[in-house]
Amino acid sequence: xxxxxxxxxxxxxxTHALKDVNLFIDKGExxxxxxxxxxxxxxxxKLITREEKPTSGKVMVNGYDLxxxxxxxxxxxxxxxxxxxxxxxxxxxxxxxxxxxxALRVTNVSFRDIRRRVPYILGxxxxxxxxxxxxxxxxxxxxxxxxxxxxxVNNPSLIIADEPxxxxxxxxxxxxxxxxxxxxxxxxxxxxxxxxxDLVAKFNRRVITLDSGVIASDRxxxxxxxxxx
Ligand SMILES: Nc1ncnc2c1ncn2[C@@H]1O[C@H](COP(=O)(O)OP(=O)(O)OP(=O)(O)O)[C@@H](O)[C@H]1O
Numbered sequence: 001x002x003x004x005x006x007x008x009x010x011x012x013x014x015t016h017a018l019k020d021v022n023l024f025i026d027k028g029e030x031x032x033x034x035x036x037x038x039x040x041x042x043x044x045x046k047l048i049t050r051e052e053k054p055t056s057g058k059v060m061v062n063g064y065d066l067x068x069x070x071x072x073x074x075x076x077x078x079x080x081x082x083x084x085x086x087x088x089x090x091x092x093x094x095x096x097x098x099x100x101x102x103a104l105r106v107t108n109v110s111f112r113d114i115r116r117r118v119p120y121i122l123g124x125x126x127x128x129x130x131x132x133x134x135x136x137x138x139x140x141x142x143x144x145x146x147x148x149x150x151x152x153v154n155n156p157s158l159i160i161a162d163e164p165x166x167x168x169x170x171x172x173x174x175x176x177x178x179x180x181x182x183x184x185x186x187x188x189x190x191x192x193x194x195x196x197x198d199l200v201a202k203f204n205r206r207v208i209t210l211d212s213g214v215i216a217s218d219r220x221x222x223x224x225x226x227x228x229x
Pocket of ligand 1: 011012013015016017035036037038039040041042043044
């Protein structure tokens, strides 16, 4: 569950990236966040992951009041959120298996559980046969699936993907969103920032449109709207 109550974000240089935003995303929803460059999409994501703090207002995510979160509580909170980025952010000198296992090792999961969980998650994203490959031996779509596996391996209740298909061919982009869709069907909340209107139209989910730091529209019936043309 995510809620924004009268949230504004002003960066130190005076840019008002978000202005008095009110928003509620329930557990289990799939939400696209769209909007022009500079509209405030990444700022919204950074407030949800507590990379940034609001200048005013209250952000609640998975039961945590992020404004009141102590520094030492941040890692525990972040384990409830899986993050996927446009540039994949894989560790280049680790193979696929280790990239995913690493996310578990840093949280002190036992060797036995890692050996059980990593192959399961790699199977889920269709990469069981690539476990020993290095990231630079994979296509963009495959690298993003590894990143997705890494985001999923801690069993987060929320996946937040900031332009996950931005560096991927259009055919493979569909596969990534399809995977996110499957993950969502199993109960995980998914928030995906994108510029790709084709994908948004194809999957027909809730769409939040940001414009100059405010929510310009928030709708569940994207396909029937004129904006999908
Ligand atoms: N660290 C920062 N310091 C100052 N201004 C910032 C910072 N980060 C973002 N901004 C500004 O805040 C506004 C919103 O930026 P944000 O990155 O949230 O937009 P966006 O919708 O994600 O854009 P894009 O689609 O280009 O990634 C922009 O005017 C941007 O220049």
